[in-house]
Amino acid sequence: MGAGLIGREHAALLRANPRAQLVGIADVSEAGKSFADGLGIPHFTDVGEMLDAIKPDGAIIALPNVLHVDAAVACIERGIPSLVEKPIADTLEAAMRLVEATERTRVPVLIGHQRRHSPDISKAKRMVGEGALGRLVAVNGMWMADKPESYFDVEWRRQAGGGPLLINLIHDIDCLRFICGDIDNVMAFTSNAIRNFEVEDTASVSLQFASGTLGTLLMSDAAVSPFNWDTAAGQALYFPHQPGNSYFLAGTKAALALPGMDLWRHEPETGNWQDPLVRQHxxxxxxxxxxxxxxxxxxxxxxxxxxxxxxxxxxxxxxTVLAIARAGQEKRPVAVSEMLS
Ligand SMILES: NC(=O)c1ccc[n+]([C@@H]2O[C@H](COP(=O)([O-])OP(=O)(O)OC[C@H]3O[C@@H](n4cnc5c(N)ncnc54)[C@H](O)[C@@H]3O)[C@@H](O)[C@H]2O)c1
Incomplete structure (x- = not known):
């Protein structure tokens, strides 16, 4: 559902996977229809009509954020598992509607935070969980890249609900939650000084994890940099690969930078800041x-x-991301529980 930027990538991935068959495409646009026609795949303009006609084993929802929940609920009503692109929804009320529907019916919904499936992120989670870094003290992350002007020809990307906090930083927040546990409180500065859109283009964020670990994040979609996971990991579908690091985790025993997977420890391990550090890949x-x-x-x-x-x-x-947006707007610390209550 949705044959736009990422929907077409999902189509290519499905067609390349011997375990899967792409059997239908729903998209309201002429471009979506030509894409489906070009592949010789049945095309629909209405997602419900497609589900009823094709009865697929699963559906991938790559529609604009505001349409995710209605499409996923349409799948649930028909007993069809779905992969819902991130963010789960544009509002928490809508997200709750989907949570309620999937938990009541037990029809599964997978949210498309693909970085959790990446080997560096899952390895980092394991290492932190097993205490390889000791007690986690502090983490730092960056997502900075320069999107072209043409990216913003699509209206929803310039409006509330479509900015880089919800499109990009949400991946970093999800990764850090996955690796380090839940985030309780956030503070943030947000700015639209470069692009002057309704939505932010840049943010600096401060995080307090439930474990007591502290974190910081820098994000911009208007700055040239290799300091973002997509570029550094070489895992993303439409980013060049420039090996490097975008997350830095520091504990009482060791530090880990990823996706480069550099583990830093003292030699000897019992050493302190006056002893040499060794880097292990x-x-x-x-x-x-x-x-x-x-x-x-x-x-x-x-x-x-x-x-x-x-x-x-x-x-x-x-x-957590909406708490960051609110912290930036209201210039105050925001508890994630405040957003959920
Ligand atoms: N996980 C990732 O790496 C990743 C990357 C990019 C985008 N995304 C997410 O994927 C979603 C889509 O983003 P995009 O950049 O591909 O958007 P897009 O605007 O390029 O594509 C959306 C498509 O949905 C179609 N559409 C709109 N309304 C529809 C409707 N009612 N019924 C059927 N089709 C409809 C549009 O015609 C368009 O082709 C967003 O939620 C975004 O956050 C995820």
Whole structure:
């Protein structure tokens, strides 16, 4: 559903996966119809009509944010598992409607935070969980890239609900929640000084995790930089690969920078800031986030796995990002629980 920027990537991934078959495309635009016609895939303008006509085993929802929940509920009503692109919804009320529907019916919904399926992110989660860094003290992350002017020809990307907090930083928040646990409180400065759109183009964010760990994030979609996970990891579908790091985790025993997977420790391990640091490269399995996500979704549709990112989990990630937006607007610290209550 939705053959736009990411929908077309999902179509390519589905067609390349021997376990899957792309059987229908719903999109209201002429461009969407020509795309479907070009692939020889049945085309529909209405998502419900497509579900009734095709009765698919699963659906991938790559529509504008505001349409995610209605489309996912349409799947649930028909017993069809869905992969819902992030953010789960444009508002928490809408997200709650989807959480309620999936938990009541047990028809699975997987939220499309693909980075959790990436080997560096899952390895970092394991290492932190196993205490490889000691007690986690502080984390730092960056997502800065320069989007072209043409990206903003699409109206919803310039309006509330379509800015880079909800489109981009939400991935970083989801990763950090996955690796470090829930975030309780946030503070933020947001700015639209470069693009002058209704939505922000730049933000600096301060985080307090439930564990007591503190964090900071810098985000901009108007700045040239290799300091974003998509570029640094080489995992994203339409970013160049410039190996480097975008997340920095520091604990009482060691530090980890990813996606480069540099683990820093003292030599000897009992040393302190006056002793040398050694860098060890942590090796990964080389698998790809979007392919892993699709394979996981195929397992979910077959009833072999539970969604790695449930609707409730996706809702908490959304609540955290909306808390950041509110903190920036109201210039005060905001508790994530305030957004959820
Ligand atoms: N996970 C990722 O890496 C990633 C990357 C980009 C976008 N996204 C998310 O994917 C979603 C889509 O983003 P995009 O950039 O591809 O948007 P887009 O505007 O390029 O594509 C959306 C498509 O939906 C179609 N559409 C609109 N209303 C419709 C309706 N009522 N019925 C059927 N089709 C309809 C449009 O014609 C368009 O082709 C957003 O939620 C975005 O946040 C995720």
């Amino acid at each position: 942590v090796s990964l399995d080389g698998s790809k986030a979007y392919e892993n996500q699709l394979n996981h979704f195929l397992d979910v549709t077959a009833g072999k796995a539970k969604p790695l990112i449930s609707a409730r989990d996706g809702m908490v990630t959304l609540a």
